[in-house]
Amino acid sequence: MSEATTVRLDPGAFGELRESFHGRLVRPEDPDYDTDRRIWNASIDRRPALIAFCTDSDDVASALRFATLTGLEVAVRSGGHSFPGQSLTEGGVVIDLSAMRKIRVDPERRTARVQAGTLLGELDQATQRFGLAVPSGVVTHTGVAGLTLGGGIGWLMRRYGLTIDQLTGVDLVTAGGEQVRADASENTDLFWGVRGGGGNFGVVTAFDFRLNPVGPIVLAGPIVWPMSESARLLRFYREWIAEAPDDLTTAVVHRKAPPLDFIPAELHGTPVVMVVCCWAGSVEEGERFLLPLRRFGHPVLDLCAPKQYTDHQAMFDASFPHGRWYYFKSRDVAALTDEVIELTAHHAARFTSPMTAFPIFQLGGAISRVGEEETAFSGRDSGHTFNIGATCATSAGFDEERAWARGFWSALAPFESGSYVNFLMDEGPERVRQAYGPRKYARLSELKRRYDPDNVFHLNQNISPDGAV
Structure with a gap:
């Protein structure tokens, strides 16, 4: 029996979570557990103690508070395409965003507001109705969130840049459960960091993009x-x-x-x-x-x-x-x-x-x-x-x-x-540092100390809050 199946969720803390949570809460004893825990890469087989299917930012904050209170590891899952399976934890809490898939397109302003559980194909379908697009990836069942936070390469990148180059702002829940905005005028340091720094600073729940004329x-x-x-x-x-x-x-x-x-x-x-x-x-x-x-x-x-x-x-x-x-x-x-x-x-x-x-x-x-x-x-x-x-x-x-x-x-x-x-796969901290270079890594580490000093969000290409490798 996996270690995760023996984890006993604190009944008091779980009861409080269930009262405030609007989405589904799935545990190992539930009938859909084995289906719900699967991710894209079948070589990754982990058994979380809880999967929290969030419906909004409040659910995300509640799930984070529960994980912090109980000391359980946190994984964040959007499309579940992380190559090394970092969207799945063994014995911890998966904050699943797949129910958060609303897309609002403004064709006149050429903008789109996109919730973090959206898949690339869904975004393409919504924007192509107006002959518009966000530069994105090359597999349509990839999650918008993970792709964007790492940069976003795809078929339009030489014409319109990376996905992050059309990103104008994000809504984010910090490790402490605070809901913040980051864009060109508010929390600008954080906005710099999420454009390539991955999920190191919090759970992004919504993205705002510029749209560009493409096709059809x-x-x-x-x-x-x-x-x-x-x-x-x-x-x-x-x-x-x-x-x-x-x-x-x-x-x-x-x-x-x-x-x-x-x-x-x-x-x-x-x-x-x-x-x-x-x-x-x-x-x-x-x-x-x-x-x-x-x-x-x-x-x-x-x-x-x-x-x-x-x-x-x-x-x-x-x-x-x-x-x-x-x-x-x-x-x-x-x-x-x-x-x-x-x-x-x-x-x-x-x-x-x-x-x-x-x-x-x-x-x-x-x-x-x-x-x-x-x-x-x-x-x-x-x-x-x-x-x-x-x-x-x-x-x-x-x-x-x-x-x-x-x-x-x-x-x-x-x-x-x-x-x-x-x-990148799970290649160790030195490889992550090399990927960003010493100057950017130092700046990212300073952001990490400010927004996630306890490294709650470490199932990613992790930036150390102390700058160490």
Whole structure:
């Protein structure tokens, strides 16, 4: 029996919580417990003592007070996509925000107010009704909250920047249960910190975003070559994107072709390399710019075409569903040098799982034109982010696939120019410090001392309140 199932919740404290709480409270003995505790990454299996499904900020404050009073560890869950499973605790309290999913769009002012349990696909659907969008991630069942607080990379980032670059304010519940506002005029230090500093300073319950004109039609999708063409393609790609305008964001993906209906059966399981494009401007201009890529070598499949923006946003969903076993390693690199390209081609040929896929995201554009010190996010000058993912259906073969990811990641170490905190696993405090750099980490640590001196919110890429690593 797991330790968590033996935790006895203080009856007096739990009774007080139940009286003030508006949402559901789920314990290990409840019939829905095993369903309710699951998160996206099935390799993470933890048993919290309590899951508090909050309906508003008052519920969040009540759940925090209960956890503090009883001394139980706190995890905060929005979409549950944390790579290392930091949205789930063993024997503690999960503050679940999934019932908080209201979205209010003002198309005239081009703004959206978004509750913290909202998923990316829901936000896209609400804003695309008006031909507007927030730059966000690449899997629609990801939570808005976790993605945003770590920075937010996705298909519009070279045109409109990171998700945090369109964030205008947040509502937040502190470790002490205080409900505060942070924006450009109120608690400005905290507003700086939540734009890249993760969930270190409190539970964000609502986000305010600027919206941008997008679509509804974009020129988007993958162009596919045999994996054997990886090195040649990457060298061509490096030169081709050197002149790319901000309208274009791309990712190079190595994987085995999945058995999807729109992929010819003869390609299923075949090792391939693809350039996935999203052109957010005029389709005609995009067709002209993409022409050299389409003509490179001998593509085995070309699915880059005008389509609904929301359809493109969901393109990776089938590759990253709930319930698989996931492990990720990540590094930023300044450029795709010949050495980086050769390493990539070498390691891409050595994974075995038909579910493993690793994207190399193109950065730059609008990301790099925001000042490095304007937000807590670090790495605006990086050229590419490697998201080396090992994926299996079950535990079978997972250890071997994970070892492949670690080996590839280690080989890229000499070329690292930074790291994206949303792509980190549980890699220790020194790695977090490196991700932010000493100056930003010191500023974040000072904020942590002010808003969470006891480190209640430590299930994250944690900033130490004492500045230690």
